[in-house]
Amino acid sequence: MNAIDRLATLFSKLPGIGKKSASRLTYHILDGDPGYARLLAEQLAHLHEAIKRCSRCGSFTESDPCPICADPGRDNEVICVVERAQDVRVIEESKEFHGRFHVLGGLIAPLEGINPRDLAIGSLLNRVTQEYIREVILALNPTVEGDTTALYIQTILKDCSVEVTRLASGLPVGGDLEYADRLTLSRSFRGRVKL
Amino acid sequence: MNAIDRLATLFSKLPGIGKKSASRLTYHILDGDPGYARLLAEQLAHLHEAIKRCSRCGSFTESDPCPICADPGRDNEVICVVERAQDVRVIEESKEFHGRFHVLGGLIAPLEGINPRDLAIGSLLNRVTQEYIREVILALNPTVEGDTTALYIQTILKDCSVEVTRLASGLPVGGDLEYADRLTLSRSFRGRVKL
Numbered sequence: 001m002n003a004i005d006r007l008a009t010l011f012s013k014l015p016g017i018g019k020k021s022a023s024r025l026t027y028h029i030l031d032g033d034p035g036y037a038r039l040l041a042e043q044l045a046h047l048h049e050a051i052k053r054c055s056r057c058g059s060f061t062e063s064d065p066c067p068i069c070a071d072p073g074r075d076n077e078v079i080c081v082v083e084r085a086q087d088v089r090v091i092e093e094s095k096e097f098h099g100r101f102h103v104l105g106g107l108i109a110p111l112e113g114i115n116p117r118d119l120a121i122g123s124l125l126n127r128v129t130q131e132y133i134r135e136v137i138l139a140l141n142p143t144v145e146g147d148t149t150a151l152y153i154q155t156i157l158k159d160c161s162v163e164v165t166r167l168a169s170g171l172p173v174g175g176d177l178e179y180a181d182r183l184t185l186s187r188s189f190r191g192r193v194k195l
Numbered sequence: 196m197n198a199i200d201r202l203a204t205l206f207s208k209l210p211g212i213g214k215k216s217a218s219r220l221t222y223h224i225l226d227g228d229p230g231y232a233r234l235l236a237e238q239l240a241h242l243h244e245a246i247k248r249c250s251r252c253g254s255f256t257e258s259d260p261c262p263i264c265a266d267p268g269r270d271n272e273v274i275c276v277v278e279r280a281q282d283v284r285v286i287e288e289s290k291e292f293h294g295r296f297h298v299l300g301g302l303i304a305p306l307e308g309i310n311p312r313d314l315a316i317g318s319l320l321n322r323v324t325q326e327y328i329r330e331v332i333l334a335l336n337p338t339v340e341g342d343t344t345a346l347y348i349q350t351i352l353k354d355c356s357v358e359v360t361r362l363a364s365g366l367p368v369g370g371d372l373e374y375a376d377r378l379t380l381s382r383s384f385r386g387r388v389k390l
Binding site: 004014026027034048062 | 243257
């Protein structure tokens with residue numbers, strides 16, 4: 001196995017990159033500027049050193065606590081609970097939310113061996129009881145695992161005086177009724193709003 | 196810009212990888228084993244050092260001449276002309292060809308400023324006159340640029356006593372007439388074979 005094959009094999013382990021794409025990427029880099037390959041190598045080598053988990057919310061950060069937890073201008077009384085650290089960025093980009101975050105690190109999925117104790121649910125409970133939280137917004141995917149996890153967190157937080165809400169589920173904006181699946185349609189009926 | 200954004204920006208420069216995929220790859224690597232990131236970084240840093248161009252045929256190789264040019268068991272009298280070094284691998288994998296290769300490094304495309312003198316056509320002529328070549332097989336894409344380049348090479352080699360052939364163009368095996376475009380269909384008619 002030569003250097004081309006070794007790099008292509010590594011690329012093919014990435015999500016959404018098959019054998020052909022991996023080979024195409026490798027040749028593209030080989031055909032291109034060696035400076036680009038060097039830069040990419042440096043950033044990769046540096047990534048895990050530079051990026052840590054925020055000890056408070058669990059999101060990826062270069063400083064601890066993360067810029068969001070450290071920002072005094074954000075609403076201290078609302079926590080948005082997300083599955084993965086990358087979800088924080090998606091929500092930040094929407095500019096819809098101004099409170100704090102809490103990263104679970106996954107969703108409850110007993111068939112895959114992921115149980116509540118594998119997730120950052122205990123630390124969520126601690127934050128809710130210690131930080132005077134008014135509302136917990138569950139921003140979990142509308143999937144079976146997301147539903148299960150939402151229900152579990154709702155139960156755990158039942159005795160705290162905190163409102164637990166979940167992001168609305170329904171037709172995507174700009175979408176077409178014709179292409180909506182049955183479950184999405186059913187949820188959008190159940191969650192219909194008065195005009 | 197933090198380490199996540201820097202790596203995602205670099206990934207997004209690769210072909211077929213948009214902004215969303217680049218971010219997804221970055222988070223996947225960040226979520227995963229740091230050993231993988233280190234290996235990928237090493238291979239990338241090492242790639243341009245390890246892989247050179249064969250001084251004879253122009254294909255990518257770790258040794259010069261490349262294993263194909265150095266193999267005494269291959270047919271010395273047939274040269275297969277390809278556009279890019281990666282085409283050599285595709286043809287090698289088909290196990291259909293047992294001669295030598297010649298990499299042009301592109302196709303003639305005047306609108307993009309690629310002229311014959313930018314390609315390894317002079318060195319092809321040298322090889323044909325010096326190496327007792329019987330046949331030159333043009334394995335160029337059936338595109339306008341491929342056709343132009345094939346015609347040009349045919350003209351250049353007119354006075355050498357060498358047969359110039361080109362890969363057959365027509366319906367792909369397993370394909371369906373219904374989905375063939377007009378040009379492919381027209382070529383498959385013109386190139387029809389007697390049964």
